[in-house]
Amino acid sequence: MTKHVPLTINGVEVRAPEGTTILTAAQDAGIYIPTLCHCPDVSSQGVCRLCLVKIEKRRRLEPSCRTLVEEGMVVVTDDAEIEQLRQVILELILSDHDFNCLLCPKSGNCRLQELVTHIDYNERRFNRFEHVAKELPIDTSNPFFNFNPNKCIHCTICVRTCNEISGTHAIDMAHRGYDLKVSTFANKPLKESVCVSCGECVERCPVGALTPKKVEHPTREVKTTCTHCGVGCGLYLGIRGGAIIRARGDRENPVNQGNLCVRGRYGHEFVDCHERLSFPLVRAYDEYAQASSIVDEVTEKGKPVTAPLVKREGKFVEITWDQAIKYVASTLSHYKGDQFSAISSAKCTNEENYLFQKFVRVVMGTNNIDHCARL
Amino acid sequence: MKKPAPRESSKSFKIDSPESLQLFKKSIVAGESATGKEVVICCGSGCMSSGSEHVREAFVSESKQQGLEDEVTIKRSGCRGLCVRGPIVVVDPDDIFYQYVTKEDVPEIISETLLENRVVEKLLDEDPATGKKYLHEDDIPFYKKQKRVVLKNCGRIDPTSIEDYIKVDGFQAVAKVVSRMTPEEVIEDIKLSGLRGRGGAGFPTGIKWETAGNAPGEEKYIICNGDEGDPGAFMDRSVMEGDPFSVLEGMMIAGYAVGASRGIIYVRAEYPLAVHHLSTAIAQCADLGLLGRDVMGSGFDFEIKIVKGAGAFVCGEETALIASVEGRSGQPRPKPPFPAIQGLWGKPTIINNVETLVNVSRIMLNGAEWYSKIGTETNKGTKIFSLVGTVRNVGLVEVEMGTTLREIIYDVGGGIPGGKRFKAVQTGGPSGGCIPEELLDLPVEYETLANVGSIMGSGGMLVMDESTCIVNIARYFLDFAQHESCGQCVPCRLGTKQMFKILKDITKGEGNPQDINTLFYLAEAVKAGSICGLGMTVPNPVLSTIKYFRDEYREHIHEKRCRALVCRSLISYHIKEYKCKACLKCLQACPVDAIIGAKWQVHEIDQTKCVKCGTCMEVCPSRFSAVECVSGQVIED
Structure with a gap:
């Protein structure tokens, strides 16, 4: 059982478990502390300096996202001095941000926008600042998301995510001072880097610097399990107009805790693909020849094929599952041992794969079983 | 950097106890030349750039020609301090101080001073007011008010010779510490001496050592911070170049006190001479067994390595320095945890400035009490x-x-x-x-x-x-700050940028009345909001100039006037009609042909073309002084 320590935040007595930060303690107590670079999933860096708070008996203002609670601590999260500091910092961030909000895909969901409504700013001072519109090229090389460095606020959440959650280390902060920027190794486009396009950074970017290429908003979400591999990550599929347009990880799911890989996050287009194969293909030489014309009709209309089909002279024939299985079983019985080999799918569950290899080894009597490993 | 060659003389000899150190010292003193005539040529970076190496070569060849090689020792030394008068040559044993020595002076010094014991008057220091000549270093007013504790050996010993250092009581402090004191006693002594870190913040060294000493962990590190990045500063550089052994000695003492067996000297790659001298010194110490396993038979192991920094100013900050040593980019991290608890590779680490470490070796040699008598109540030494x-x-x-x-x-x-x-x-x-x-x-x-x-x-x-414009100076330092900020935290990265921009506008005459206020708020935010010492202090030039020289800011903003006549956008050159003799000098010298006129026709400057380089003012004969530079006033012609 973790010990709870008492402390005072803004004159309110709160108790927080030992080892939590002031920021978390305050949030739990319903006290708002603005922050940009804090992300609960990764370690704290304390670089945005918006969450600075006053702690009694400390010489300087401390970042609440990095300072742990101590017994009897007296914290002030907001007073004239802190407010002044936050205003200046916010003005500075805005002066370096390409705030073309109306055209920004992140608009409405942007933490910087949210902060502007919370923290006042001095318009005259802000206008005096140089709006150094950096015109850095937008990296569109990745097939799933774009990186716009002109909107980047250098919070380093993406870097920390890449290091701590994905473990890919594809990006880091490069250069110094005002030239500081998120960069891949040798400043190559993302596609040429070791980036695995998992999109975890895109998910966490507080502003519009990292945005998915498809920015449609879903009208409803469906909770489901990812079909790409046997891990079984939980995800929410966003639906709009009867089509899947987005996927996001299910944070409550114990398997993936909200994280997804590139396939789970971006690989859902196959569902509505007219080339999709949702049936077993069997090469057959029998009496179903005349059925081929029916199948031609089906594929030409672009309807998804929902029943099993038999291939005949380069054409598909619709049959029932029972027929298909019977057909496969009767064909299999002609073969034995090393005449036979099988490849199973990563899209099956562990149990299915287990059963299949058991079948191959015991029933068919061969070790020629392999797996496609990834999709 | 080429590796220093192993030295033949001491290869077999090892200093393995305090007694053998004394023996070694005696043997060096006994081996000295009988006449004791020595020419010490300052080869610090300052004198080196004014040609001391040529002077040294001249001394060597000239003494060979005159057949004096055996009688006179010609030796290099580190910085003597009076860099402006370089190259400096001191002739011992009479301690005659020559300044502005050129290689043409060398034959005269040899024939007069070394052979005839006469002084070459023209090379002596002279009081500008009274015309009095000073013969010895100690008489020169520059040295009179100084108290040389850290720089004691600088300019006196050959920094590449361990024998020279041992002769002036070198390594006696280490011998005393490792043979007769416990680590706790050493820390206690440093605390008693009142020594405070010379890196800038003035944190008591003894307390830092105690923290690291008490911190749990088998492995600890001593880092010597030689990353001196301030423009125009060369204290640590001179000490590392002129007296590298004292730095090593201080590190050994620190290592013994906190229980560290590894030392790292972090030095800028821009200081090649310092790196060379330090690596020579380390090799010589290792040769004599003063570094390595079992120092002087005490069971204390210590080794020192040099890490060259890539020249980022922020790497002088201790956590950024650690990041740099670890091979990451030099970005500071918030403290706590302090490096004394969690430093290099997560191990307790002491980071002391070069000067602090030299102070340590002096304290351990002369005693804490001696040291605590120097200085004031709270600031010793x-x-x-x-x-x-x-x-x-x-x-x-x-x-x-x-x-x-x-x-x-x-x-x-x-x-x-x-x-x-x-x-x-x-x-x-x-x-x-x-x-x-x-x-x-x-x-x-x-x-x-x-x-x-x-x-x-x-x-x-x-x-x-008075010819310095204070706003321009603040702008200059902010320019430095914005380039040297690591960029990690918002106030420092963007605050310095905006402050620089506003200051630049003011010096261009584009300031507005609110600017002083805006600068003040920005400076305060950068000071309060930054992570590290760099951000906390870089607004100081702005804040202090606003405080003490607000009038000058106002003149720039309201009157568009720069009283020091420095800010180009606020000054203009102008030829006084009644003084101009139409001599064509300025007209011909002007690089942009901005001067209109001809022979017998008074010249005039076309302000639209003028780039304000000041050439016309320079070339105008002083008997005419027709060109004047004005700022903030209406020119009436």
Whole structure:
């Protein structure tokens, strides 16, 4: 059982478990502390300096996202001095941000926008600042998301995510001072880097610097399990107009805790693909020849094929599952041992794969079983 | 960097106990030449750049020609401090101090001083007021008010010779510490001495050591911070170049006190001579068994490695330095945890400045009590300053703590040359504040300087006279700050950028009345909001100049006038019609053909073409003085 320590935040007595930060303690107590670079999933860096708070008996203002609670601590999260500091910092961030909000895909969901409504700013001072519109090229090389460095606020959440959650280390902060920027190794486009396009950074970017290429908003979400591999990550599929347009990880799911890989996050287009194969293909030489014309009709209309089909002279024939299985079983019985080999799918569950290899080894009597490993 | 060659003489000999150190010292003294004639040529970076290496070569070849090779020793030394008068040559044993020596002077010095024992008068230092000549170093006013504790050996010993160092009581402190004291006693002594870190913040060294000593962990590190990045500062550089053994000795003592067996010297790659001398010194120590396993038979192991920094100013900050040593980019991290608990590779690490470590070896040699008598109540010992700017004696000075700024600038520094008025002094490099004339009687201490909005820093001291524009100086330092900020935290990365922009506008005459206020808020935010010491101090030049020189800011903003005639956009050159003799000099010299006129036709400057380079003013004969530079006034013709 973790010990709870008492402390005072803004004159309110709160108790927080030992080892939590002031920021978390305050949030739990319903006290708002603005922050940009804090992300609960990764370690704290304390670089945005918006969450600075006053702690009694400390010489300087401390970042609440990095300072742990101590017994009897007296914290002030907001007073004239802190407010002044936050205003200046916010003005500075805005002066370096390409705030073309109306055209920004992140608009409405942007933490910087949210902060502007919370923290006042001095318009005259802000206008005096140089709006150094950096015109850095937008990296569109990745097939799933774009990186716009002109909107980047250098919070380093993406870097920390890449290091701590994905473990890919594809990006880091490069250069110094005002030239500081998120960069891949040798400043190559993302596609040429070791980036695995998992999109975890895109998910966490507080502003519009990292945005998915498809920015449609879903009208409803469906909770489901990812079909790409046997891990079984939980995800929410966003639906709009009867089509899947987005996927996001299910944070409550114990398997993936909200994280997804590139396939789970971006690989859902196959569902509505007219080339999709949702049936077993069997090469057959029998009496179903005349059925081929029916199948031609089906594929030409672009309807998804929902029943099993038999291939005949380069054409598909619709049959029932029972027929298909019977057909496969009767064909299999002609073969034995090393005449036979099988490849199973990563899209099956562990149990299915287990059963299949058991079948191959015991029933068919061969070790020629392999797996496609990834999709 | 080429590796220093292994030395033949001491290859077999090892110093394995304090007694053998004494024996070694005796054998060196016994082996000296009988005449004791020595020519010591300063080969510090300052003298080197004014040609001391040529002077040395001339001495070697000339003494060979005159057949004096065996009688006279010609030796290199580190910096003597009076860099402006370089190259400096001292002839021993009479201790005759020659300045501005050129290679043409060498034959005269040899024939006069070395052979005939006569002094070459023209190379002596002369008092500008009385015309009095000074023969010895100690007589020269520049050295009189100084107290050389750290720089004791600098300029006296050959920095590449361990024998020279051992002769002046080198390694006696280590011998004493490892053979007769426990680590706790050493820490206690350092605490008693009152030594405070010379890197700038003035944290008590003893307490830092105690923390690291008590921190759990088998492996600990000592890092010597030789990343001196302030423009115009060369204290640590001179010490590392001129007396590298004292630095190593201090590190060994620190290592013994906290239980570390590894030392790292972090030095800028821009200091090749320092790197060379340090690596030579390490190799020589290792040869003699002074570094390595079982130092002087005490069971204490210590080794030292050099890590070269890539020249980022922020790497002088200890956590950024650690990041750099670890191979990451030099970005500071918030403290706590302090490096003394969790430093290099997560192990307890002591990071001390070069000067602090040399102080340590002096303290352990002479005793804590001796040291605590130097300086003031809360600031013990001495401090080295690199005195630069518009001051007569540009160079390296070491004064007792508590000496006033006026004494340093006027008595040691010799005052402002060219009959100009003093305007301000900036202490502590680009992070320091500008201190005006009315505060010159301030004693130099960590606290007093902080109280007036400046810092001690590592010891830069930039003297400015009335021809310096204070707004332009603030702009200059902010430009440095914005380039050197690591960029990690918002206030420092963007705050310095915006402050620089506003200051630039003011110097261009585009400032608006709100600017002083905006600058003030920005500076305060950068100071309060930044992660590391760099951000906390870089607004100092802005804040202090606003505080002490607000009038000058106002003149720039409201009157568009730069009283020092520095800010180009605010000045204009103008030819006085009644003085111009139409001599064509300026007309021909003007690089942009901005001067209209002809023979017999009074010249006039076309302001639209003028680039304000000042050439016309320079070439106008002084008997005419027809060109004048004005700012903020209407020119009437």
